[in-house]
Amino acid sequence: MQHIISVFRGMVLSLAVLWGQAVAGEAPEHVKGATTVNTAQAMRLHELGAMFIDIRTRREWNWGHVEGAHHLGLKSTFALLYHDGFMDRKTPVVIYGSGTHRIRAAFASYLAVLWGYEKVFYFREGYFSWLAFDLPVVMRSDKP
Structure with missing residues (x-):
């Protein structure tokens, strides 16, 4: 498992270098x-x-997520x-994060x-767009 995670992290780092500063401020429109x-x-x-599949951090997931989504954090379990x-x-x-700024x-x-x-469906607009349209979510306040 550790080997897979290190391979995965290396791939992510490679992608970051390839995409570089061109997409630093905004997510690409297409993958x-x-x-x-x-x-x-x-x-x-x-x-x-x-x-x-919600790829945000566990902390962001706990604040709220699309109803029925699965959390596979990009840096952890993805x-x-x-x-x-x-x-x-x-x-x-359907893979989503926070929105177009990530x-x-x-x-x-x-x-x-x-x-x-x-x-694979790339939901570029992400969770905050889903939330803005008042679509089904699970929020921290919904939990006992």
């Missing part, structure tokens, strides 16, 4: 091999039962997707495509 979706399209995928048998690579996945969701979408996932 090769993934389909970029807006909030309305993400909502439809949610209704159809696509798996939502590398589990690399393992054969962890999840069917034909399962539609590039984590783009990195994660790129990696999912690289690892053979066939239906």
